[in-house]
Amino acid sequence: MSYTSKVLEEAKSKNPNEPEFHQAMTEILNTLQPFADANPAYEKAGILERLVEPERVIIFRVPWIDDNGKTRVNKGYRVQFNSVIGPYKGGLRFHPSVSLSIVKFLGFEQIFKNALTGLPIGGGKGGSDFDPKGKSDREIMGFCQSFMTELSRHIGVNTDVPAGDIGVGAREIGYMYGQYRRLSNRFEGVLTGKGLIWGGSLARTEATGYGLVYLVDEMLRQNAHSLEGKTIVVSGSGNVAIYATQKAQQLGGKVVALSDSGGYVYDADGIDLSAVKEIKEVKRGRISEYVNYRPNAVYTEGKGIWSIKCDIALPCATQNELNEDDAKLLVKNGCIAVGEGANMPSTLEATEVFLKNKVLFAPGKAANAGGVATSALEMSQNSTRLSWDFETVDSKLKEIMVNIFNNINSAAKEAGCENNFVAGANIAGFKKVADAMLQQGVI
Ligand code: NDP
Numbered sequence: 261m262s263y264t265s266k267v268l269e270e271a272k273s274k275n276p277n278e279p280e281f282h283q284a285m286t287e288i289l290n291t292l293q294p295f296a297d298a299n300p301a302y303e304k305a306g307i308l309e310r311l312v313e314p315e316r317v318i319i320f321r322v323p324w325i326d327d328n329g330k331t332r333v334n335k336g337y338r339v340q341f342n343s344v345i346g347p348y349k350g351g352l353r354f355h356p357s358v359s360l361s362i363v364k365f366l367g368f369e370q371i372f373k374n375a376l377t378g379l380p381i382g383g384g385k386g387g388s389d390f391d392p393k394g395k396s397d398r399e400i401m402g403f404c405q406s407f408m409t410e411l412s413r414h415i416g417v418n419t420d421v422p423a424g425d426i427g428v429g430a431r432e433i434g435y436m437y438g439q440y441r442r443l444s445n446r447f448e449g450v451l452t453g454k455g456l457i458w459g460g461s462l463a464r465t466e467a468t469g470y471g472l473v474y475l476v477d478e479m480l481r482q483n484a485h486s487l488e489g490k491t492i493v494v495s496g497s498g499n500v501a502i503y504a505t506q507k508a509q510q511l512g513g514k515v516v517a518l519s520d521s522g523g524y525v526y527d528a529d530g531i532d533l534s535a536v537k538e539i540k541e542v543k544r545g546r547i548s549e550y551v552n553y554r555p556n557a558v559y560t561e562g563k564g565i566w567s568i569k570c571d572i573a574l575p576c577a578t579q580n581e582l583n584e585d586d587a588k589l590l591v592k593n594g595c596i597a598v599g600e601g602a603n604m605p606s607t608l609e610a611t612e613v614f615l616k617n618k619v620l621f622a623p624g625k626a627a628n629a630g631g632v633a634t635s636a637l638e639m640s641q642n643s644t645r646l647s648w649d650f651e652t653v654d655s656k657l658k659e660i661m662v663n664i665f666n667n668i669n670s671a672a673k674e675a676g677c678e679n680n681f682v683a684g685a686n687i688a689g690f691k692k693v694a695d696a697m698l699q700q701g702v703i
């Protein structure tokens with residue numbers, strides 16, 4: 261049995277009932293196999309055994325009081341996975357589906373993603389099974405304050421710097437930052453995605469979606485294609501989906517569909533992003549309302565967005581939202597490229613279908629790294645007490661995304677699997693983290 265298979269089997273049996281974490285480990289360890297086997301120093305130093313075990317897992321009670329005066333309780337998590345190249349860095353997700361398995365898969369992916377950015381950030385992730393949908397502002401604030409009361413003991417500018425993810429945007433970061441500042445009596449860059457008038461970075465809001473499109477654009481360009489005139493389907497209609505749509509439109513693409521957990525809208529004339537922003541960013545409404553703004557658009561309840569014919573697919577909602585049948589349908593309909601804005605949106609089987617059919621496939625840990633990279637740029641600005649203009653941050657973001665593509669492209673070539681960017685991203689990210697672990701000894 262190979263070193264990677266041994267570690268995978270043992271990690272699965274030691275961590276039962278964590279299907280998403282198993283999935284993330286399976287993808288990474290399987291693609292690393294030839295590389296890890298060719299470098300026995302990794303096995304001798306137990307690099308993989310250490311990598312799959314988080315440095316620290318914190319699980320805590322989050323009590324809060326709802327608008328009816330009733331006390332409610334949620335679970336809070338922070339998984340501090342690996343700090344070998346920098347302080348733990350990664351988002352907080354508030355969604356009823358959040359479990360230890362989900363936080364561990366996200367934290368594990370984050371280690372390699374953050375390494376790919378080329379910036380000094382380790383991997384972590386956290387969140388809660390709290391559901392922000394339908395809650396009043398007061399309930400959101402009460403929850404965020406209670407969550408931060410415990411989390412504040414475990415984070416710090418040089419220790420662990422959380423940010424947003426699903427269900428955590430500017431409003432939640434604001435309430436959590438306020439509580440941290442009050443408890444610690446310190447004004448410091450302990451969270452990213454902050455408001456622009458209290459330490460946030462310009463372009464952080466746009467960064468994940470813009471970065472995704474910069475990387476996909478570069479991948480297309482280096483393969484004799486471009487975004488110009490392409491039909492694009494984007495899933496989700498949150499932060500990542502909105503700014504991926506905006507940049508894709510700016511670069512000449514035509515985005516014809518968006519979705520949320522209720523269903524999807526198809527607009528043959530191209531999505532009107534100002535309508536989507538009003539529905540989602542202002543009214544916190546449902547994507548079904550889009551047809552009130554554009555009567556020719558069609559709303560369909562439920563899944564099925566991947567049945568729409570497109571040249572490029574950008575899954576930007578959540579894990580496992582695109583399965584094997586969806587992938588086959590996309591291939592059949594002539595899709596040439598997929599860029600993952602979400603974390604692990606394609607199942608293992610779907611990814612196989614894309615790779616077998618030579619679809620240009622940019623995996624999430626490379627394609628959506630622009631968000632966390634810009635968070636690291638926010639940390640740099642905070643530590644120098646300066647702020648850069650939009651163009652400065654945006655041009656750094658673009659440079660980082662092009663570099664990431666070049667790195668995963670050459671890692672794939674070196675490994676003898678040209679255009680397999682899944683292998684390229686995993687090998688390039690792993691190599692950096694593993695070599696840092698070798699250099700820092702057994703810890
Ligand atoms: P938002 O909360 O802003 O938006 C999430 C979107 O995805 C919503 O449209 C939501 O629909 C949909 N969605 C969420 N969960 C589900 C589900 N279980 N089934 C179907 N649809 C769902 O989050 P973000 O845009 O920030 O995050 C989207 C993805 O991008 C996530 O995978 C996240 O981890 C990843 N990501 C985010 C980064 C960031 O900087 N924000 C950085 C890198 C990756 P509904 O409103 O109906 O729930």
Ligand code: 2IT
Binds near residue numbers: 352424603631632
């Ligand atoms: O998945 C991710 O990379 C994020 N949610 C962003 C993390 C961050 O620290 O900006």
